[in-house]
Amino acid sequence: MAIHLTKESKVLVQGMTGGEGMKHTRRMLAAGTDVVGGVNPRKAGRSVDFDDRRVPVFGSVAEGMDATGADVTVVFVPPAFAKYAVTEAADAGIGLAVVITEGIPVHDSVAFIAHARTRGTRVIGPNCPGLISPGQSNAGIIPADITKPGRIGLVSKSGTLTYQLMYELRDTGFSTCVGIGGDPVVGTTHIDCLAAFQDDPDTDLIVLIGEIGGDAEERAAAYVRDHVTKPVVGYIAGFTAPEGRTMGHAGAIVSGSSGTAQAKKEALEAAGVRVGDTPTETARQVLAVLNASR
């Protein structure tokens, strides 16, 4: 089954004809994703050949959906055009918009996420690596060949930490890995993914990766305590980050005591989540929990 993305998913790529769009469309196809079209208003009617697959370019998401039955769009358009792109996709009624674009003004993200919500479109991102259901489909830029299909669900703000854990647990495998993105406002939260994994019959255990800043992990901890019966193993990055300094992600900033790695770890542990000290140790905890329940 997996969450949000399966082998049945038909995927459009907004910004497919740009440099990043081309590169990652090729990688998505290689990972088995059913990429049914690209979207670029200025190149509508053309097509692009990726090795053995010819992918048509549509003028809009609405056109692409009409022609192909697409239900997912992956957005690679530049920051200045992202708001328009996602709004158009939501108006067309797409089910899932995965926004990879980094550097989108927060006011734009707030606007398109709110708009998408009114249209029933789920937004993942922005500024995220996307999501992958290994062996089924890959929507975004997560490397597909570092792990295999399995029964662990993973949700994380950070791309490279996601890859690290996928790789550590490559022999066990994943149902779906979701990179929700590190921006201050994202369309899909840890909690949304926890809820979906809890309901997914093909997920046995959930890995939750967080980092300093905001209170998303604390709120996720409360959700785990109240609603999640599957085992959850956590990891938090940023114990040594100095207060008041931004470290890369716009969201990864600590001010005062709230949002510290320690506070997040304690909140998760209080909710019964095992929290690893390093990514490797986190992977070991996952294996220990899986073995114990066997």
Next chain:
Amino acid sequence: MDLYEHQARELFEEHGIVVPRAEVTDSPRQAREIARRLGGRVVVKAQVRTGGRGKAGGVGLAADPAAAELTARRILGMDIKGHTVGTVMLAQPVDIEEEFYVSYVLDRAAGCFLAIASAEGGMDIEEVAATRPEAVARVPVDPAEGVTSATAARIAEAAGLPPQTVDVLVRLWEVLVREDALLVEVNPLARTRDGRITALDGKVTLDDNATFRQARWGTGHSTHHDPLEAAAAAKGIDYVKLDGEVGIIGNGAGLVMSTLDVVAGCGARPANFLDIGGGASAQVMADGLSVVLSDPSVKSVLVNVFGGITACDAVADGIVRALDTVRLTKPLVVRLDGNNAARGRAVLDAYAHPLVEQATTMDGAAERAARLATTP
């Protein structure tokens, strides 16, 4: 990026919000002239991008132009929480009847902006919120609607603010939207003796992602006090100086923060945070390594890369490129996994520098780098 108070004041004025007459200077002599223009009696306020300046002595009331010059001389050059005061703002004092607090701030959890308002302004709003939460109104702003007069009236009513503040609340929202701000705060918003609603102090935080359409205030890179941070910023590298001895380079903020933690767990202290980002080129890696190696407190360097988009052979090429120009005197531990890792490892094997060693795991690499930095 945080704006200075005088920049916030300028924005408020442009959007039709009443502010005290004021001017900015970096010279005590000019401060005297300004005070004369403003009528003699002035408030002299340090312009720093940090709070608590009043408690630190960065604000003074001067009775006449001569006193303004003395006060400016005292405040200019002061250190307030690590920020050196480079300019002061001189403002006409106002007769305050009442002080309020208003702000629009991003509510990450709700994914929208939140209006926060209180009839008890002028002091630390966090303390009011903590001790008397009922005195602070929090009203979410519908992103599709924004703050209309009707919304503003609801905010004012919820906080117990007088009806004259409604117009200010609408205009402040315009500041937030037009300037792509993540925070607009006025504290205090004062009702003066002549009945006007005046913004006496303001804080505006702009969205760094919006600089492509908001060129006016620059990119804020001038705020780097540390020379290494300034050098890194000039090369477009995401670098934060810390006070340890293990230089750290990685890709992706999460993995780099995690690497810092793992090194700390091995008993060493990270010397920096450096994220080469996604899909980094050999040049970015070379520039990053040069910055880290130029830090005299660095005793060993750890490069931890998990190639997703980033190609590990490009990272290895970057290391080689940097070492061709900078003489390496400190040990370098490299861990490469993911995209093109085998090719990257082969590049470093072929380079065969005696001070460069490779590790096969993140924890192993961190342990090794920590040991190299802490053993004399």
